[in-house]
Amino acid sequence: xxxxxxxxxxxxxxxxxxxFAADLDPLVRALGTGTYxxxxxxxxxxxxxxxxxxxxxxxxxxxxxxxxxxxxxxVVVARKAGNGVALTDPLTGAALGEAxxxxxxxxxxxxxxxxxxxxxxxxxTLMSPNPQTRRQAADAVFKSRDVNALxxxxxxxxxxxxxxxxxxxxxxxxxxxxNSSAPDADKIAAVETLKARxxxxxxxxxxxxxxxxxxEVKAVAERAIASVEQRLAxxxxxxxxxxxxxxxxxxxxxxxxxxxxxxxxxxxxxAHGEMVMIGAYATFLVQEVFRTFAxxxxxxxxxxxxxxxxxxxxxxxxxxxxxxxxxxxxxPLETLLATWGLSLALQQAVRSIFGPTNRxxxxxxxxxxxxxxxxxTITYGRLWIVVFAxxxxxxxxxxxxxxxxxxxxxxxxxxxxxxSAMGIRxxxxxxxxxxxxxxxxxxxxxxxxxxxxxxxxxxxxxxxxSFMVVVFGGVGNLWGTLVGALALGSVNKFLEPYAGAVLGKxxxxxxxxxxxxxxxxxxxxxxxxxxxx
Amino acid sequence: xxxxxxxxxxxKKAGVLLAVLAVLAVAVPVMALAAPPDSPWHLSTHTVALxxxxxxxxxxxxxxxxxxxxxxxxxLGHAAFxxxxxxxxxxxxxxxxxxxGVYGHxxxxxxxxxxxxxxxxxxxxxxxQFWFAALxxxxxxxVLAFAFGWFAFRSRVTGVYLSIITQxxxxxxxxxxxxxxxxxxGNNGLTDFKTILGFDIQAPETRVGLxxxxxxxxxxxxxxxxCVVASKLGKVLVAVRDAESRVRFLGYETERYKxxxxxxxxxxxxxxxxxxxxxxGIINPSEFSAAxxxxxxxxxxxGGRGTLAGAVLGAxxxxxGKSYxxxxxxxxxxxxxxxxxxxxxxxxxxxxxxxxxxxxxRWPSGRAMAAKPAGQKGI
Numbered sequence: 001x002x003x004x005x006x007x008x009x010x011x012x013x014x015x016x017x018x019x020f021a022a023d024l025d026p027l028v029r030a031l032g033t034g035t036y037x038x039x040x041x042x043x044x045x046x047x048x049x050x051x052x053x054x055x056x057x058x059x060x061x062x063x064x065x066x067x068x069x070x071x072x073x074x075v076v077v078a079r080k081a082g083n084g085v086a087l088t089d090p091l092t093g094a095a096l097g098e099a100x101x102x103x104x105x106x107x108x109x110x111x112x113x114x115x116x117x118x119x120x121x122x123x124x125t126l127m128s129p130n131p132q133t134r135r136q137a138a139d140a141v142f143k144s145r146d147v148n149a150l151x152x153x154x155x156x157x158x159x160x161x162x163x164x165x166x167x168x169x170x171x172x173x174x175x176x177x178x179n180s181s182a183p184d185a186d187k188i189a190a191v192e193t194l195k196a197r198x199x200x201x202x203x204x205x206x207x208x209x210x211x212x213x214x215x216e217v218k219a220v221a222e223r224a225i226a227s228v229e230q231r232l233a234x235x236x237x238x239x240x241x242x243x244x245x246x247x248x249x250x251x252x253x254x255x256x257x258x259x260x261x262x263x264x265x266x267x268x269x270x271a272h273g274e275m276v277m278i279g280a281y282a283t284f285l286v287q288e289v290f291r292t293f294a295x296x297x298x299x300x301x302x303x304x305x306x307x308x309x310x311x312x313x314x315x316x317x318x319x320x321x322x323x324x325x326x327x328x329x330x331x332p333l334e335t336l337l338a339t340w341g342l343s344l345a346l347q348q349a350v351r352s353i354f355g356p357t358n359r360x361x362x363x364x365x366x367x368x369x370x371x372x373x374x375x376x377t378i379t380y381g382r383l384w385i386v387v388f389a390x391x392x393x394x395x396x397x398x399x400x401x402x403x404x405x406x407x408x409x410x411x412x413x414x415x416x417x418x419x420s421a422m423g424i425r426x427x428x429x430x431x432x433x434x435x436x437x438x439x440x441x442x443x444x445x446x447x448x449x450x451x452x453x454x455x456x457x458x459x460x461x462x463x464x465x466s467f468m469v470v471v472f473g474g475v476g477n478l479w480g481t482l483v484g485a486l487a488l489g490s491v492n493k494f495l496e497p498y499a500g501a502v503l504g505k506x507x508x509x510x511x512x513x514x515x516x517x518x519x520x521x522x523x524x525x526x527x528x529x530x531x532x533x
Numbered sequence: 534x535x536x537x538x539x540x541x542x543x544x545k546k547a548g549v550l551l552a553v554l555a556v557l558a559v560a561v562p563v564m565a566l567a568a569p570p571d572s573p574w575h576l577s578t579h580t581v582a583l584x585x586x587x588x589x590x591x592x593x594x595x596x597x598x599x600x601x602x603x604x605x606x607x608x609l610g611h612a613a614f615x616x617x618x619x620x621x622x623x624x625x626x627x628x629x630x631x632x633x634g635v636y637g638h639x640x641x642x643x644x645x646x647x648x649x650x651x652x653x654x655x656x657x658x659x660x661x662q663f664w665f666a667a668l669x670x671x672x673x674x675x676v677l678a679f680a681f682g683w684f685a686f687r688s689r690v691t692g693v694y695l696s697i698i699t700q701x702x703x704x705x706x707x708x709x710x711x712x713x714x715x716x717x718x719g720n721n722g723l724t725d726f727k728t729i730l731g732f733d734i735q736a737p738e739t740r741v742g743l744x745x746x747x748x749x750x751x752x753x754x755x756x757x758x759x760c761v762v763a764s765k766l767g768k769v770l771v772a773v774r775d776a777e778s779r780v781r782f783l784g785y786e787t788e789r790y791k792x793x794x795x796x797x798x799x800x801x802x803x804x805x806x807x808x809x810x811x812x813x814g815i816i817n818p819s820e821f822s823a824a825x826x827x828x829x830x831x832x833x834x835x836g837g838r839g840t841l842a843g844a845v846l847g848a849x850x851x852x853x854g855k856s857y858x859x860x861x862x863x864x865x866x867x868x869x870x871x872x873x874x875x876x877x878x879x880x881x882x883x884x885x886x887x888x889x890x891x892x893x894x895r896w897p898s899g900r901a902m903a904a905k906p907a908g909q910k911g912i
Contacts, residue, residue, distance in 0.1 A: 268693055270827075327879055332693045333607045334878040337834060340827050341874020348867035464704050464823065467697050502708050509705035513681075513698050517688040 024049065024091060028057055032068035032075040036110050043113070047120035047152075055124050057090040062117045066090060067104035078104045118144060123152030126169070131162045138168035142201070145179040171197050178209045187217045195224035198231045199375070235375030240493050246382045248489025249389035250451070252482060253444035254462040255469035256393060259481040260437035262470050264400075264413050267325055267434065268336040271343035272466060273459025274350075275438040278316055279309035279445020280454045281350060284359045299364040302446065309442040316346075317438025321431045329430075343459070351456040361449040385447050392443055397478055399436075409433050413476075468512050474522030484523060488512075546842040546886075547759050551752055557584075558748040562741045578737045582812045583856065585744040587849045589809040592751045594832045594848035595841055596801035599758050601830070602839035603767065604794045605774035607692075609826045610699030611802050613706050614674035616820035618803025620710075621673055623723035623816040624657060625666030626734070630727050643725070644718045654716045663730060670807040671800045678799030679792065686788040686795070691777070700823050707821035722817025729811050740812070747808045751845070754801050759841050761797070770794055831870070834877045837884025846885060 027049070030042035043061075046054050060066040060077045067078040069087070076096055078085040085104060087096040109117065122144065125137035134156070141149045153173045160166045174190035182190075191209060194202040206228065210221035254276060261269045269275075286305040290298050320342060328335045363381060370379040400406035411419040412429045420426045445458075452458060465488075473484025488508060495504035516522075543551070561581060568575040593615050600606045627642040636646040640653055659665040681702060685695060713719035732739040761767050772780045773787045781787050810816045819825075829848075836847025851873070858866040881888055 324875055324879065333696065334882070336607070336609075336693070336696065337827070337830060338875045338878040341831075341871040341878075343871070344867045344874070345871030348864070348871070352864060464700060468701060471694060471697055502712055506705045506708050509701045509708075513701055513705075514684070516690055516694060516698050517684045520688055520690045520694060 024051060024054060024057075028054075028075050028090060029073070031057075031061065031066065032073065032107055036108075036113055039107065039109070040113055040116055043116055043120055047123050052124055052128055053091060055121065055128075056093065058117055058121050058124070060090055061107060061109065062114070062121070064106060064109070066107045068107060069099070069104055071103065075107070076104065078106075115146070116148075119146045119148045122146065122149050126152050126156035127159075131165050134160070134162070135165045135168050138165065138172045142168070142172040142175045145175045145205075147176060147180045150176050150180065171202075175205055178205055184214050184217050187214075188220050191217065191220045191224050195227055198228045200232065203228050203232065232375070238374075239376055240497070241490065242376060242378065244490030244493035245386060245486065246489070247493055248486035249386040250448065251465055251469050251489050252389045252393060252485035253385070253447050254441075255466040255473075255481055255485055256389075256396060256478070257437045257439070257441035257444060258466045258470050259473075259478055260396070260440065261434055262467075263476045263478070263481065264409060265430065265433055265437070266332065266475075267329075268332050268339065269325075269434075269437070270336055270340040270463065271320065271346060272339075272438075272441055273461070273463035274343045274346040275313040275317060275441035275459070276445040276448060276462055277350065277454075277456065277459040278313045278346070279442030280361070280449040280452075280458055281354060281359070281445075282309040282312045282442065283446045283449045284354075284361050284454055287361060298362070299366060301362075302364050302367070302450075305446050306443060309446045310439040311442075313442025313445065314435040314439030317441075318431050318435040320438075321434035325434065326427065326430060343463075347456045347459075354456070356456060358453040358455045361454050363450055367450065381450055385451065388443075388447050392440060393478070393482060396440065400478070405432065409436075468509070471522055472512055472515060474524035477522075477524040480522055480524035543756065543759060544763075546840070547755065550755065550842050550845060554748050554752045558745050561744055565737060565741050578735075578740050581737070581740045581744050585740070585747045585812040586809060587852050588744075588747045588751050589805045589812070590829070590832065590852050591845040591848040592747075592754050592805035592808070593802050593829055594836070594844035595751070595754055595758050596798040596805065597829050598833045598836075598838065598841055598844035599761070599801070600794055600798045601833060602841075602844070603762055603774060604770045604791055605777075606791065606795065607696045607830065608699045608798075609696045609823060609830065610703035611798070611829055612826040613699075613703035613821055614678060614799040614802035615806035615809070615829075616706075616710075616816065616818075617674045617677065618670045618806030619810040619816040619820060620717060620723070620806075621660075621666055621669040621803070622807035622810045623726075624660040624669075624717075625663060626726040626729060626811060627723050628657070628661040629729065630725065633727055634725070642718075642723075644721065645716070648713060650716070657716065667807075670803050674799040674803035674806075675796050679796045682792045682795040686791045700826070703821050703826055704823055707818050710818035710821060718817070720817070722815060723810075724815040724817075726811065726814060734811055734814070743808065743812050747812070750804055750808055754804065755841060755845065757797075758801070761794070762841065766790065766793070828870070831874055831877065833884075835873065835881075835884055837886035837888075840884070840886045843884050843886035850885075 024046070027042060027046045030045070031039055033039075033042075043058070046058065057066070057075075065077050065079055067076055067085075067087075068074070069076050075090060076087045077090045078087050078099070080086075081098060084098050084100050086098050087104070088094065089096055118140070122137050122141045125133050126141075126149075128134050128137065138153075138156075141153060150173070153169055153176065157166065157169050157173065160169060171193055174193035177186050177190040178194070187209065191206065194205055203225065206221050206225045210218050210225060254273075257275065258269065258272050261267050261272065283302070283305040286308050287298070287301045290301040290304070320339070324338050324342065325335060328338060367381045367384050368379075370377055372378075400409060408419070408424050408429045409432075411422070411424055412426050412433075416426055419429075448458065448462070452461070469484045469488055470481055472488060473480030473482070491511070492504055492508050495507055498504075499507060561576060561584065564574050565576040565578070565581050593611065596614075597608060597611045600608055630642065632639045634643040634646070636643055638646045641650060645653070660669070681699075685698065690698065709715055710717050710722075711720060717723070726734050728734055729739065729743075732742070762770070769780065769785055769787075769790050773785075773790055777787055806816075806820075828851075832848040832851045833844045834847070835851055836845065837843025851870075854869065855866065858869055877884065883891070
């Protein structure tokens with residue numbers, strides 16, 4: 001789209017040039033004569049024409065590419081080429097051959113000129129046929145607050161039809177007015193405009209106005225400042241909430257598999273983090289396959305990685321359950337130690353196979369980039385992770401509540417011997433449940449590979465957090481895990497601005513330790529006899 | 534009274550262990566200092582420090598076994614008490630450096646000068662006195678354990694939940710000690726020690742002295758633990774481990790018993806840490822990691838949970854294995870350690886000492902079992 005527009009623009013200029021070239025030519029020539037002051041005068045005249053064809057000339061002047069050809073005094077653009085310089089006409093862009101470096105003399109600029117150049121460029125680009133360029137020009141004026149641009153802004157505003165650009169110009173005008181010696185009534189109107197804009201830049205301008213303007217302006221500006229600050233605080237809180245939700249969904253993803261193995265089965269799986277890691281490495285392998293065989297379909301790699309990671313982690317989980325954990329049911333502390341041992345072995349195995357360094361996992365195009373929502377900046381990657389976390393949660397809930405497999409799991413959890421008497425193969429259900437929990441950890445690994453380093457230590461970073469979430473939320477209750485993850489995520493992010501990241505985390509840990517004292521079985525404890533078992 | 538208490542606690546296993554420690558306390562100094570350097574009997578300073586390190590870990594294992602083996606509290610945060618004791622000793626050693634630091638500041642340790650601290654934080658005062666540091670070595674872990682246990686046991690947090698919050702405790706402490714603002718050297722911890730009680734910390738004589746001190750501490754800790762375990766109090770502790778509610782119904786305030794054993798264990802761990810730091814020459818926040826706490830648990834499990842001698846044996850064996858593997862086959866160490874965790878929990882629930890008892894007990898019953906199927910066939 002951009003490219004098409006700029007081509008169009010170039011074509012337009014090329015067509016339009018011959019008609020104006022004659023008028024502009026003497027003005028351009030005047031740039032190259034005499035002192036800085038002369039150049040500045042010529043520049044002002046050039047800007048006054050309001051002709052966008054002059055833009056490339058002024059830009060060349062700004063970058064220091066504009067030279068005077070000594071032989072005939074013509075102003076040309078000279079860029080280094082080989083030993084000499086390549087000359088082009090500043091207006092038409094037509095090549096004028098090559099010359100020796102000593103055949104041209106650079107048109108020097110000083111700071112005062114530099115300011116005039118930006119103002120002139122701003123004024124000229126405000127008239128550009130491309131709305132994007134106009135908008136950038138308006139923003140540039142907003143930043144420079146150059147009083148000289150006021151006239152150009154007014155002219156441009158009269159002609160402007162695009163609503164967004166119009167608003168940008170209006171705000172730029174307000175910024176300029178506040179910076180000028182305009183009458184108070186104008187300034188008050190400008191304050192209102194900036195108040196409507198309501199961001200940090202507007203706040204800076206309003207502060208300046210409150211400090212410099214007359215009494216009336218001052219009062220209005222101060223009211224505006226209060227309103228803008230309130231608005232900013234609101235958006236800041238919203239931003240924290242979003243960060244909290246984002247962190248909470250990461251915690252949810254990491255903990256939800258644990259909620260199955262620990263919460264439903266009562267098995268302390270210290271190797272849970274390694275299941276997440278296996279999921280992340282599965283993503284890496286799938287992406288490698290895509291890179292080698294179908295680089296064009298790379299955007300789909302994450303979708304393919306999901307089932308692969310689920311199956312890989314799930315298979316490892318089933319293997320662990322069959323080989324180790326089934327011998328240790330009813331001995332939770334021993335299970336903890338055995339699975340810790342497994343986690344060490346798995347880490348070392350991955351380190352031996354893939355090496356100790358981080359592996360590169362790419363983001364598909366639909367997960368990169370960001371968009372603005374009011375005062376919030378939201379990256380697509382984070383947004384997808386939040387969505388994904390909730391999808392996984394919902395899917396697990398449905399699987400446990402509505403499927404035959406889920407029914408079996410719940411039956412075995414509630415009363416093993418009765419379930420066995422009813423013909424449920426409890427050993428098989430155990431293995432599959434553990435596989436399910438591990439598989440979900442694998443899915444978490446796919447998501448975390450997008451935001452964390454894929455290294456053998458990946459899982460270690462999440463294991464303690466996941467346990468905290470499950471214990472805080474209440475063991476054996478998926479909703480508790482959801483609430484626990486989101487609550488801990490938000491609390492962490494709200495503490496961060498005041499206490500810093502590390503201290504915030506420490507405070508959260510202390511909070512959990514104290515919380516467990518009050519409610520030893522978590523936020524949503526299972527009630528009834530099952531608790532004592 | 535005291536002698537009875539002592540005699541009751543010391544069984545045959547304890548006798549063997551104390552004898553071994555006595556032999557070490559005599560033989561190691563002789564071999565390190567008196568034997569000529571080229572003799573095959575000579576021990577290098579490095580080896581002496583290594584042995585001392587093993588014995589510090591053994592003391593930590595005894596402390597852990599006291600709570601896990603006899604009270605049933607699986608602590609995944611004992612390294613925190615160990616490290617706190619270590620930091621208390623490290624602070625004393627830092628203050629001992631005095632103006633000999635790189636920046637030559639008369640009072641402030643190097644890292645504080647580096648971080649532009651103007652004066653010593655209040656909690657560093659007093660650590661220039663050995664007696665104060667020695668008190669803190671026991672008091673800091675003790676008070677922390679007491680406060681933690683007071684809340685946790687009163688709220689009846691037990692089993693896995695307790696294990697998880699001990700882990701949260703050590704994790705929180707690790708994060709805290711990693712912070713530079715805490716004034717404990719941040720990431721780098723405390724190091725570059727020069728002297729202890731005026732003796733050069735690098736000198737072979739000092740090393741041997743530290744080793745002997747460790748042997749004495751281990752012997753004392755072991756004796757204290759086995760006396761506690763053998764006393765009436767110890768019987769209650771074991772009863773709490775096996776059926777806490779029943780003990781409570783009998784009228785015992787189980788929280789107090791647990792709190793006593795827990796605090797005593799933390800103090801012992803602190804002493805172990807304090808002896809560890811001068812021999813290793815550094816203490817940093819990674820000592821607080823959950824991994825090192827869990828590793829200590831496996832020492833106890835390997836040796837035999839609920840047998841204090843087993844804890845000592847397990848700590849020495851596993852750490853010897855670690856030294857050997859990390860030097861010879863570094864790739865395989867984590868496989869070996871991980872495998873050890875799995876094998877011990879699956880096949881050696883009572884550890885090596887338990888295995889010995891099993892094998893001894895097997896002989897007669899093994900023969901009886903061999904006879905039985907034959908008889909059954911006859912029927």
